[in-house]
Amino acid sequence: MSTMDQPDIAKSDAGSPGSGSTVPVMLEMKGITKRFPGVLANSGVDLDVREGEVHTLLGENGAGKSTLMKILFGLYRPDEGEVLYRGEKLVITSPSEAIDAGIGMVHQHFMLVPTLTVAENVALGLKSSRGVLTDLAAVSKRITEISEAHGLHVDPAVEVWRLSVGERQRVEIIKALYRNAKLLVLDEPTAVLTPQEVDDLFVILRRMTAEGRGLIFISHKLHEVMALSDRITVLRNGRVTGQTVPAETSREQLAEMMVGRAVKLTPDRPPVDAGVPRLVIRDLRVSGDRGTGAVEGVDLDVCGGEIVGIAGVSGNGQRELAEAVAGLRPTQAGSHIMLNDTDIARCDTRTRRDLGLGYVSEERMTDGAIAEFSVRENLILVDHGAEKFTKRGLLNFKAIREQSEALVKRFAVKTPSIDTPAASLSGGNIQKVILARELSAEPTVMVVAQPTRGVDIGSAEYIHSQLIAQRGVGTATLLIPEDLDEVIGLSDRIAVMFEGKVVAVIPSEEAERDKIGLLMAGVFDDESDEPAEVVAEP
Amino acid sequence: MRKLLGASIPILAALVAFLFGALMLIALGASPWEGLRALGSGAFGSSDRIVATLIKATPLILVGAGISIAFRTSVVNIGGEGQIVAGALLSTMVALAIPDLPRVLLIPIVLVAGLVGGAIAGAIPGALKAYASVNEILSTIMLNIIILQFMNFLLRGPLIDPLEVEAGTRIPQTERLSDNAALPALPGSRLHLGVAIAILAAVAAWLMLWRTPLGFRLRAVGHSPAAARSAGIKVERHVTYALAISGSLSGLAGAILVFGSESQRMVTDGSTAGFTGSAGFNGIVTALFGGLHPLWTIPSAILFGGLLTGATNLQRVLQVPAALAVALNGIVVVFVVSSNRVRARLDALMESRDEMNSSDRSAEPDKMSEPEPDTFFEEVKPA
Numbered sequence: 056m057s058t059m060d061q062p063d064i065a066k067s068d069a070g071s072p073g074s075g076s077t078v079p080v081m082l083e084m085k086g087i088t089k090r091f092p093g094v095l096a097n098s099g100v101d102l103d104v105r106e107g108e109v110h111t112l113l114g115e116n117g118a119g120k121s122t123l124m125k126i127l128f129g130l131y132r133p134d135e136g137e138v139l140y141r142g143e144k145l146v147i148t149s150p151s152e153a154i155d156a157g158i159g160m161v162h163q164h165f166m167l168v169p170t171l172t173v174a175e176n177v178a179l180g181l182k183s184s185r186g187v188l189t190d191l192a193a194v195s196k197r198i199t200e201i202s203e204a205h206g207l208h209v210d211p212a213v214e215v216w217r218l219s220v221g222e223r224q225r226v227e228i229i230k231a232l233y234r235n236a237k238l239l240v241l242d243e244p245t246a247v248l249t250p251q252e253v254d255d256l257f258v259i260l261r262r263m264t265a266e267g268r269g270l271i272f273i274s275h276k277l278h279e280v281m282a283l284s285d286r287i288t289v290l291r292n293g294r295v296t297g298q299t300v301p302a303e304t305s306r307e308q309l310a311e312m313m314v315g316r317a318v319k320l321t322p323d324r325p326p327v328d329a330g331v332p333r334l335v336i337r338d339l340r341v342s343g344d345r346g347t348g349a350v351e352g353v354d355l356d357v358c359g360g361e362i363v364g365i366a367g368v369s370g371n372g373q374r375e376l377a378e379a380v381a382g383l384r385p386t387q388a389g390s391h392i393m394l395n396d397t398d399i400a401r402c403d404t405r406t407r408r409d410l411g412l413g414y415v416s417e418e419r420m421t422d423g424a425i426a427e428f429s430v431r432e433n434l435i436l437v438d439h440g441a442e443k444f445t446k447r448g449l450l451n452f453k454a455i456r457e458q459s460e461a462l463v464k465r466f467a468v469k470t471p472s473i474d475t476p477a478a479s480l481s482g483g484n485i486q487k488v489i490l491a492r493e494l495s496a497e498p499t500v501m502v503v504a505q506p507t508r509g510v511d512i513g514s515a516e517y518i519h520s521q522l523i524a525q526r527g528v529g530t531a532t533l534l535i536p537e538d539l540d541e542v543i544g545l546s547d548r549i550a551v552m553f554e555g556k557v558v559a560v561i562p563s564e565e566a567e568r569d570k571i572g573l574l575m576a577g578v579f580d581d582e583s584d585e586p587a588e589v590v591a592e593p
Numbered sequence: 594m595r596k597l598l599g600a601s602i603p604i605l606a607a608l609v610a611f612l613f614g615a616l617m618l619i620a621l622g623a624s625p626w627e628g629l630r631a632l633g634s635g636a637f638g639s640s641d642r643i644v645a646t647l648i649k650a651t652p653l654i655l656v657g658a659g660i661s662i663a664f665r666t667s668v669v670n671i672g673g674e675g676q677i678v679a680g681a682l683l684s685t686m687v688a689l690a691i692p693d694l695p696r697v698l699l700i701p702i703v704l705v706a707g708l709v710g711g712a713i714a715g716a717i718p719g720a721l722k723a724y725a726s727v728n729e730i731l732s733t734i735m736l737n738i739i740i741l742q743f744m745n746f747l748l749r750g751p752l753i754d755p756l757e758v759e760a761g762t763r764i765p766q767t768e769r770l771s772d773n774a775a776l777p778a779l780p781g782s783r784l785h786l787g788v789a790i791a792i793l794a795a796v797a798a799w800l801m802l803w804r805t806p807l808g809f810r811l812r813a814v815g816h817s818p819a820a821a822r823s824a825g826i827k828v829e830r831h832v833t834y835a836l837a838i839s840g841s842l843s844g845l846a847g848a849i850l851v852f853g854s855e856s857q858r859m860v861t862d863g864s865t866a867g868f869t870g871s872a873g874f875n876g877i878v879t880a881l882f883g884g885l886h887p888l889w890t891i892p893s894a895i896l897f898g899g900l901l902t903g904a905t906n907l908q909r910v911l912q913v914p915a916a917l918a919v920a921l922n923g924i925v926v927v928f929v930v931s932s933n934r935v936r937a938r939l940d941a942l943m944e945s946r947d948e949m950n951s952s953d954r955s956a957e958p959d960k961m962s963e964p965e966p967d968t969f970f971e972e973v974k975p976a
Contacts, residue, residue, distance in 0.1 A: 381823065383822060383823060403825075403827065404822065404823065404824075404825040405825035405826075405827065407825075408825045414823060416823050418819070421817065421819050421820065422817075422819045422820055422822075422823045423820060423823065424820060425813055425816045425817045425820045425821075426816070426817070427816045428812075428813070428816060432809070432813075435809075436813060436820070436821075436824040436826075437824045437825055439806050439809045439810070440806040440810075444806075445806060448805060449800070449804045449805055450804055450805060450806060450809065
C-alpha cells in the first residue's frame, strides 16, 4: 500500500509549459541505439532533462530503461546516438566519470556498508583532504550541512545498520549530493518504502528540483509517476512510445503506452453468492520477527466465493497474518484458525495444504519458487509426492511433464520450455507459475500475498482475472495486495489492519479511498481512541 | 554449449593441476614425462594395479556419493572419517556377535550394520543442525574426534583380540572376523564385491536425488529452505535425512573396508586415517571434482584412487616423495574449486548478452542457472 494519499506536491515550473520551455536543458540523450545479440535494447531513444524537473522514465521490465541508464553511466557504449550535457558532447566510459560530470545515481539496492557510519560510507572511495589521514570530521560537517539544507535528517555518526530503509535511502542521496550531483537518477526509489516514507522522499526530491537539480525518476507505479513527474517518457521494447505530462494523461493511458494495448487496471467482478465461511480466524495472536506481537487478536471470516482484501500500511501485521494462516509462523495459545471447520492453528504446512489451503507468498523468489529449479520442478513443488506424479516410488516424469505443459499453456506462462530455470523468467511469469501450482491443487481457501508486486501490467491483469475466476468457483480468498487500488478493485470486503488489529471491515461497495486511508493511518472517526468496529458480515 | 563448458572446466582444472605437478617434478630434478608414465603405469599398468586402484576408489565413490547428497541439500558433511569408522565398528560388532550365520545372511547383515552405523553418526549432527542450529561443519569435525576416541577405546578394551591379551602384545585390533562375513572376491584377484556395491550405491544415490520424491525434497531444501517450507516440505526433517543418508554411505564404506580387507579385522594406529586412508576427506574432493553428481563421482574416484596407487610407483621409479601425489591432489582441489569462479564469470558473460530478454533480474542476485540434473558443477554453498 504505498501509493495512497500522495501529498499534493507543487510541481516546479519546468514541466508545466510542456515542450516549449525556456528552462535550460541539462542532459540530452539523442537517438540512442543499443543492440545486443538478438535484441534491440534501445532503438533511437531520445531523453532530455531540464534543470529543476522530474523526468520520469516509465516502462515495463525489459523495456530498456536500465540499458539507457547504463549507457548514461558509461557501463555500455551506445551503438548509435550521443549524450549531451549542458550542450556539450559527453563521452563517459565509467561511472566515476559520470560522477565527476555531476551525474549521480541512487540505486534501488543500496550500496552501503552496514557496519560503517554514515560519514564513513559517504567518505568511502573519496580522496581525503588530509592525505593518508581520514577527514571524517570534515565529512561529517558537510553531511550535516547537506542534510539540513535538504531536510534529510541523517546523523553522520550513526552506523548504517541502525537506520531504517528510508533513512538508508537518504544516505544514498547524501552520497550523491556530497559528490555534487546536479543530475540525479533514482532507480525505483519507492519500491522499498512505506507510504509515509514515499511522501517524505517526494518532499525531499521537490526541494532538490527547486534548487535546479534535474531528476530522472524510474518507476512503474503509475500513481507515483502521476504525482511526482513533470514530464513522462514511456519506453516499450526499447523504443519511446510516448512523451507526455501528467496533466494530459491518465493512468490508463500510461499503462496502454507501456503495454501496447488497452489494459484493465481494475478488473470486472461479476456478482457471486457468498457461500459458507471457509476460513474463520478467531483471536489470532502472532509474534513478529522481533518477538513482539505483530498480530494482536484478529477475528476474520472469509466465505466461499469471496475475496477479502487486507488494507493497511505494510508492517501492520499483514505479513504475519498470512504466514500464520499458511503455517509458517507459530500462533500464540488461544488462537484459532478454522479451515473448513478444522482448527489448523497447530497443524504444519503440509497438513494445512492437504486440507485445502493454497498459499501465494509475499516473497516470490525466496518463499514462492526455487530459482534454480525448472518451471516443471516448481510446478510440482507442493504435489510431487502425490499419487499422480509417482510410479513405483519414483517420480513419474511423463505425468509431470504432461501436467506442466498443460499448466504453462493454461496460465499463459511465457517460458522457452518447462525445463527452463525459474530464475530466467520474468517476475510476472514466475508469479504465474506459482499461481498455476497453487490453483491446480484446487484449493478451497487461498491466501494470496502481494500477487502483483513487481509484476508487469499484462501479467498483473491476467493474475487478477485468475483470482476473480477462482472466486467464481467458490474459493475463499484472503488477499493481501500491493496497493489500495488492488484491494478495492478485487475485494468483496476490505479489512483494514492497523497495529496488528483489524480495525474495520468494509463492504467494497461502501469503500472510499480516503476513509480507508485514514483508517490505515490509525485515524478513527469517533473522538475516542477506540478503533471503530465497522464489522460488516456478508 | 553451456553444458559442454561446464563439463570441460573441471577437466581443464585437472590438466592445469597436472601441469603444476610437472613443474614440481622438474623442480625435484625428475623428468615430468617419466613421472606421468610412472604414475599412469602404477595406477593402471596391469590388471593387479587396476584392481588396487578400484579398491582404493571404492570408499571414495561411497563417501563422494554421500557428500554429493549432503551438499545438494546445502549441508556440509566433513564427518566422513568418523562415519566410516562408525559403520566399520557397528558391522564389526555385529560380525563378532553372530559369526556363525551363513554367508548369504551375514554379508548383507554386516553391510546393513555399516549403513546404520554411519547413518547414526550422520543423523546426530544433522538433527543438531536442524533442530538446534548447530553448525554442521563444526559438529561433524568434532564427531570425527569423538568417534576416533571411541574406536581406540573399543579396540584397546572391549573388542581387543583375546590372543593379543594372552600374548601380552596388546596391539589394538579385533580378532579375525568370521570368514562368513568376508566379501566374496573374484578367484585369483583381490577384486571383491565391495567395488560393485559402491558403484551400485552411487547409481542409487543418483536415482534417489533426481528420480524420487525424497530426492526432490532434499534438493528443494538445498536450494531454498524457505520455499520448501512454504510448499509444505518439512525442512528440519530433511536436513537430518540428508546427513543421515550421507553418513550411511560412508558407514557402508567402513564395512567394506573391514570385510573387503585381507586382514578381516579392524586395527587402529590411533588415528582415523590409519583405518580409513583419509577416504572421509578425500571423498569430499572426489565429490567436488565430480560436480556433486553421484554418477560423475565414480570416474572421479577412480582418478583419485589411481593417483593414490600411482604415487607409490612414482616414488619407486623416480625416487621422489610420494607426498607429491598428495600435493597434486591438493592442487586439483584448488583449481576445481576456483574454476567455479571462472565458470561463474563465463556464465555472467554469456548472460549479459541476453540480459535484455530476462526482465526483472535486477531484483535477484545473479544466480547460476542451469537445468538440473545436467548441472555438472555448482557452487557449493555452506548453509
